[in-house]
Amino acid sequence: MSKIDLKTETKILNAAKKVFVRKGLDGTRMQEIADEAGINKSLLHYYFRSKEKLFEAVFNEAFRQFIPKVSEAIESDIPFFRKIEIFVDTYISMLINNPHIPIFVLHEINRNPDKLISFMQSQGLRPEILLKSAMKEIEQKRIINIDPRHLVINMLGMCIFPFIAKPILKGVIFNNNEKAFMNFIQERKKEIPKFIINSIKKK
Amino acid sequence: MSKIDLKTETKILNAAKKVFVRKGLDGTRMQEIADEAGINKSLLHYYFRSKEKLFEAVFNEAFRQFIPKVSEAIESDIPFFRKIEIFVDTYISMLINNPHIPIFVLHEINRNPDKLISFMQSQGLRPEILLKSAMKEIEQKRIINIDPRHLVINMLGMCIFPFIAKPILKGVIFNNNEKAFMNFIQERKKEIPKFIINSIKKK
DNA sequence: GTCTATATTGTGATAGAC
């Protein structure tokens, strides 16, 4: 199915995601979404009533992507260190495919923290369940000597930060060489688990 | 000198920083800055000509704050691990006092990466010098077995991420208890260096 | 320097023909 044959509603959502994610709610113009979708501005309102409603549809999907999906890995009985490797690899792969999701989601949440709770509820998202089950497992492992909350946040920070700070890091460290930067990101799939496991495993 | 006695230009800059940092360039209204400063909208243009110019003044200062100042620590001959402790402690302390700086700076840079170079040049900022001198030092230490670029980015990510993701983390991990969250941040001044040093020191 | 009033343009949203 070629791009031109997509239903109008799908074309709008794709275009809206592209523009909203790059420019944010405040920076996005309805006209630009219409242009991106190759349709008329009025159709946006016909399908989504208002800019706010269209934004919510986009944000909900982006937020769901952003929250790591780890239920299967966490609940399986593979070794703990292996779970870390799988998580980092999977999550960084997702970020490579959606590099602008983190700064978009985090900016919008900081811009309007009040909406966070309703967003999560409307999406049926309960990240605290995943996090708590992860934390519980970490606590049960006697080999580890670290507050699981710090461990989880360290891991997330190391995975996400390069994508959020990409323009600076790419410029300062890699002379704006995109390929070199992306190669470096690939390395981190191995480097981050190594770094974590080195730190927390018994000496 | 009480707040009401400040020069008008200073009052404007303070108000503009407050509003821009919280709402971003696109989300900020000149009227709101005027209200925050307790003056008339026209005065903003009298002092800064345009919204863009006023924004640049605010952004330049925020960006300078955001770039870690480490020259003294790096150039001194204190032990390497101690330098890490000092850096993390100093940088997190700055972030506690300016918690919204990271998401503001990183959002605006992602929104308009082209401006990054001119911003840095106009500010005389050369973060690559600091970074490279830090990397050089790291490479010279034979005790360490890690790519210095990964080490630096890991450290920055662990320091900055909790501030960027604060609304989510505070909600999910700390039931929106502000005090508990800030206490956790304080812990990280010790936890992050411990985590790093555990990982990279010779076994 | 500071204010009020106004110009000018941009932008979300709607009405109505087809």
Added chain:
DNA sequence: GTCTATCACAATATAGAC
């Protein structure tokens, strides 16, 4: 469902009195 035309208001910026 899709388009053109237009409304209503918001927002940056300027003119001019004091």
